[in-house]
Structures are given as structure tokens and as C-alpha cells.
Amino acid sequence: MNILQTYQTFYFVGIGGIGMSALARYFNASGKKVLGYDKTNTKLTQNLMKEGIDIVFEDHIDERITSLQKEDTLVIYTPAIKVLSILDYFNENQFEVLKRAKVLGLITENTDCIAIAGTHGKTTTSTLVAHLCKEANLPFSCFLGGISENFKSNFLYNGSTYSVVEADEYDRSFLSLSPDWAVVTSIDADHLDIYGDKSHIEEGFREFAALVPQDQQLFVRKGIDIGRPHRTYAVNEPADYYSDNLRMDHDKIYFDFHTPTETIKDFIWEIPGIHNVENATVALAILRNLGADFDTLKKAIANFKGIKRRYTKHIYQNGKIYIDDYAHHPTEINAVMGSIKTFYPDKKLLVAFQPHLFSRTRDFADGFAESLSKADELILLDIYPARELQENFEGITSNWLLEKVTLEKKEVSNLSDAFEKIKEKDFDILLTVGAGNIDTLYDPICEWISEL
Template sequence: MKSLTTYKNFYFVGIGGIGMSALARYFNASGQNVLGYDKTVTKLTSTLISEGIAVVFEDNLTDTIKSLNKEETLVIYTPAIKKLSILDYFRDNDFRILKRAEVLGNITRDTNCIAIAGTHGKTTTSSLVAHLCKEAGLSFSCFLGGIAENFKSNFHFSGTEISVVEADEYDRSFLHLSPDWGVITSIDADHLDIYGDKETIEKGFRDFAALVPEDNQLFVRKGIAIGRGSKTYAVNEEADYYSDNITEIGDKTTFDFHPAKGDVTNFSWEIPGIHNVENATAALAVVSNLAVDFEILKRGIASFKGIKRRYTKNNFAGGKIYIDDYAHHPTELNAVIGSIKTFYPTKKLLVVFQPHLFSRTRDFADNFADSLDKADELLLLDIYPARELQENYEGISSEWLLEKIKLERKEISTLEDAFNKIKEKDFDVILTVGAGDIDTLSEKIIDWLK
């Protein structure tokens, strides 16, 4: 197979995706000619353009595309894109075309690869592992599924010895990796358009676990059965590695970390939420096995700024709180809403939720209803379709989902009308949540609450 280093041009079909853009940044940082297509102009695509990457937003065969030499050009695509004229052109003209996961696996194969998998928690965990590696001065690169506040990017390069990779289960992408260390944070039914049922996705994670060569280099959330030996981690219950004594006072969260060997260490950071302490426990379990001193780990935890749209909290005069989160699965909603209710039990919570995908809304409608019933008031936005067409999901809508929600104070809104509706609401805490374009509300809400 031809080495990736022999290509001069790297064309990304779907370059605006969070995983695709990390790879694009890698090749751009390596001095290669990087260009690509995406259907939507976003903050991320604008940033890529500012970094010198050529991005187009129309599915047209431009002169630039036609001028590419197939021997010198590698085409990288995301499986979320099913049909595109640009992709058809590359196929018809015998360009070498690889999935994103295949390229990532190729890049990281000769490194000491740390792969973090899980239906929830993998972005925060992998970003924290990368941040701790940086604080420890290790030689590493990272490919993340979110924008890490410390790096201001989803990619960072500080050397080639270690790679930190978010292992994506979509389309079984994580099976293209060669992990030396592995983490499994959670296994819930999701991506049923790919896997079909929960048993099949569980098998996918077992197959991923089988790729990790040593039992003591595989870290699994206690309670997850993967059919082989591993180290376990947990929060508020004993495991090989666990954290407890969690307190949140103001902007500070403290917790005690119990390693498999050695003394208990107290940590403090400004990242809220019990679920994030669980993510930290997994990260500490891994990095503490890389011969990193616990004093360095304490400084690293304290300086971690989190991930954009992962329980991003803003406090305002008068006591109002605004939290923005990427949660788009019932389990994630339960974690976010549960943390808010735990630390602010007397505050009135307004949830503004944008469902992501018609298929996910259909598959987990009852679970979404149970999660959203925990709010005090709900503003439910239209379903964000992403790669799906509404005509293929007759009867599945936000109105259909709203009928399943027992909450008295609930209503439907478009994204365009949502901000004006929010300004009319009575709340102490507002949570905007979802994986679509609901994040476009954030600046408006922050400016208004200021």
C-alpha cells in the first residue's frame, strides 16, 4: 500500500466535521496541500480557511478539482456523506479514497496509541489525557472530537511518540485503530442506523477492546462487561481506580482520586458535574501509568479548561446561570440535567433542547421524554436532520416527541424564534443542549444575560 507521506494533495470530503478537520489540520501542519468540501459554512470551516486550507461549499467540479493528479492526491471522506458529485468524480477517475478512520489508523499505527472509546464521555476524557500529556512534557499528538479550550483546537502536535485518539464507534470506525492503551467510558444503544440493535453495538465495543494488547492497559468503566480482562474505574464506588468525596463550592469541584497503587490524591478544578469527575478518573488512571508524577497531574487537572459545549457554564450577576452542552442522547441528557439538579436543587431549570437526527429521536423517544421531564420548563426545537431526509421518517417530529413528555410547561419553537421565547421565560438556570446548530444561540443568550 502506498505510504501517505508520498501524497502532495489531501482532499477532504466533509472537511467541516470535527474528526475530519483534526486530520486536515495534521496534514496542513505537516506542510501538505490541504483542500476540501463541506456543505455548510461554520465557525470551524472559517477557522480552517484562516489557517490556509481551501474550502468550498458547493458540490461542483471546479477547475481546482479537475487539475488534481490522482497519483499525487489522497481523497479522505466521512461515511456520514452518502452521495456527492465530487466524491463520484474521484471514484470514477480512480483516485485513492480512504475513510477518515483508515487514515487516522495509518497515522497513529507506529505511535504509542491511547484510544478513548465510549458512547458518552470520550471527548472530555481524550482531551484531558492530551492536556495531561502536554503538562507532563510528553512527546504526543492528539486528534479530538471537540475543541479543547486549552489548545483552542481539536488537534495538537508536540511530537510523535504518543498519539491520543478519540475512538469513534460510528460506522465501526474505531476498529481501524491499533491502540496500545484503551479506555471504554460507556456503552449505550446509539447509531442504530449502523448497528441495528444494542447487542450489535456491544459486540463492536468488545471487538475494539480486543485490539488492546494488554489487560492492564485497558481501562473500562466498572459495570461494563467486555469479555476480557481489564482495569476498572468508577466514581463513588470502589474499583481499581476510583474517585469519591466530590464537592462543588462556587466554581470549584474537588475530589479524591484512589490509584491502584500508592496514596490517595486530592484534586481540584473548575469543571462542574459528577460525570466529568468520572471522565477525569479515567484520564488519571491512564496517564498515571505513563510514569507521570502526581504533582504534575494535580497541576494539569487544575489548569484544564474543558471542551467547548461540554457543560460550558456561565455565571451572571443576580445569580442566573447559563449552561451549554453537546448532549444528544438520553443518557447524556440525564447526566447533564442530573448534575444541575444535584448542585442547584432549588433553582428553576429551563431546558432548550434540539433533537439530533430523526432516527435517534425515533429510536429513543420514550427515553428522551423521561430525561426532559426532569426540567422545570422545556423549549423543544425542531429536529436537526444532519445527514437524514425528513421524508424518510414519516410522522417523526418534535411535535410527536412533545406529546410523550409529561411536563406541564413545554412548547415547540423553531431555532429562529427560540431566543425571543427564552427572553419571556422565568428561570434561574438555562440549559441549551443538542448536537446540531443550537450553539448559535449561545452568544445571544450570554449578551442578554450580561
């Protein structure tokens, strides 16, 4: 199906999602009519509207919907939305309705698709691969799960030979892709509401890896059993591609990069954390296999600015440090807090964390408690429900989780009171973390700390 030729109108159900918005931008940039629904008006939806995309925030069948012709309209939805009148209308009236991942697969099937998968690390890695492709001037498009700080978007078009996509394991969506190149960064337990247990997650990733036609074009972090031949990558241990000799100088990390036949010394990298050096290692491996030269790659690694809400850091003249991050799994929180403790071991850390999903809070409560207990003080926000209903998770609350945290200085807050509570605290470093709507605190916090 050539969806660009078949349809002139594209309706997105859940357009404010990071993956959905990248597709919306693609069709909008292609000159198509794009409109959609989301339940929440955010910075991202506001930016989409500024780009000319019509968005509504009420689940209501209005003239904008009833005037659409099914022969001319493709409806794209996110599987995170379960029940919606708008989606029911399109299904009942025989519109073509496809999952986001299916549409992404259709768009990229005529490209050399580079798909980045993993329960952690896929957004940083895919955004870095896209950045390196741009700096190497390769003809590519990208559909990312975060907003690149370098090109200020989650979508970029620079040609159609390659496509860089974030391969989402939620709802097994990544099995709709046709990857020519692929990365598997991690297969930790997550999305147990979909998979049930870790063994089924691992099975899903093995199915994804099996889609890659060439063994030498599948890159897997060393130590992961993916069930087929592949190339390995690692940090501080030998692999097909690996980095070592890590040194820190102020906020910069220096490392050496090894291929099976070459060693290139003194890459400079400003994104903290050994896990992020791991992400850089596999990105370099892919780009080297695509023919990029090391001079270009060195410059590109050095000027990579990261992703919005992935360890976004501000250092103020008054000495305060503010870090904002999207982490919503214990492994991710450990990585962020580990980086902070490495760079600033003697500074007092205040963490404001918003749990994302009742099911994830229930499934990983002990892990969350252990990671959050590494702070000096904690403000635990109410659980962000996203697609879930609280009545289905009796007893799973932030107060229940807080009891498991071993800190003395800890409290629960709703989002509306959190900013005032933060202003009352004594801290050197403030970390706001979570994947819900805690990002609405970002601008007020930045303005407040800068005026202290």
C-alpha cells in the same frame, strides 16, 4: 502506507466535521495542500479557512477539483456522507479514497496510540488525557472530537511518541485503529441505524477492546463486560483505579484518587458531574502508567478548563446562568441536568433542546421525554436531520416528541424563532443543548443576557 510521503494534496469530503477537521489541521500543519467540501459554513470551517485551508460549500465539480492529480491526492471522507457528486467524481476517476478512521489509523500506527472509546464520555476523557500529556510534557499528538478550552483546538502536535485519539463507534470506525492503550467509558445503545440493537453495539466494542495487545493497557469502567481481561476504574466503589470522598465546595469538586498501590488525596476538579470525575479517574490512571508524577497531575487536573459545548457555563452579574452543552442522547442530557440540579436545586431551569437525527429521536423518544421533563420549561426545536431525510421517518417530529414530555410549560420552535422565544421566558438558568446547529444561538444569547 506513509501518506505524508506518498501525497502532497489532501481533499476532505465533509471537512467541517469535528474529527475530519482535526485531520485537516494535521496535514495543514505538516505543510501539505489541504482543501475540502462541507455543506454548511460554521465557526469551525471559518477557522479552518483562516488557517489557510480552501473550502467550498456547494456540491459542484469545479477547476479546483478537476485540476487535482490522482497520483498526488488523497481523498478523505466521513461515512456520514452517503451521496455526493464530488465523492462520485473522485471514485469514478480512480483517486485513492479512504475513510477518516482509516487515515487516522495510518497516522497513528507508528505511535503508542491511546484510543478513547465509549458512547458517552469519550470527548471529555480524550481531551483530558491530551491536556495531561501536555502538562506532563510528553511527546504526543492528539486528534479530538471537541475543541479543548485549554489549547483552543481539536488538534495539537507536541511530538510523535504517543497519539491520543477519540475512537468513534459510528460505522464501526474505531476498528480501523491500532490502539496500544485504550479506554471504554460506556456502551449504551446508540447509532441503532448502524448496529440495529444493543447486542451488536456491545459486540462492536468487544472487537475494539480485542485490538489492545496488553491486558494492563485496557481500561474499562467497572461493570462493563468487555469480553477479555482488563483494568477497571470507578467512582465511589473499589476498582483497580477509583476515586472517592467526593466533596463539593461552591463550583469545585474535591476527590481522592486510588491506584492499586497508592492513595493521593484532594484533587481539585471544576468540571461538574460524577460522570466527569469518572472520566478524570481513568485519565489519571493512564497518565500514571505513562510515568507522570502526581504533583504534575494535580496541577493539570485543577487547571483543566473543559471542552467547548461540554457544560460551557457563564454566570452573569445580573444573577442569570447560561449553560451550553452538546448532549444528544438521553443519558447525556440526564447527566447535564443532574449536574445543574445538584449545584442549583432551587433555580428555575429553561431548556432549549434540538434533537439530532430522526432515527435517534425515534429510537430513544421515551428516554428523551423523561429527561426533558426534569426542566421547569422547555423549548423543543425542530429535529436536526444531519445525514438523514425526513421522508424516510414519517411521523417522527418534534411535535410527536413533545406530546411525550410531561411538563405543562412546553412548546416547539424552529431555530430561527428560538432566540426570540427564549427572550420572552422567565428563568434563572438557561440550558441550550443538542449536537446540531443550535450552537448558532450561543453568541446572541451571551450578548443578550450580559446586557440584562
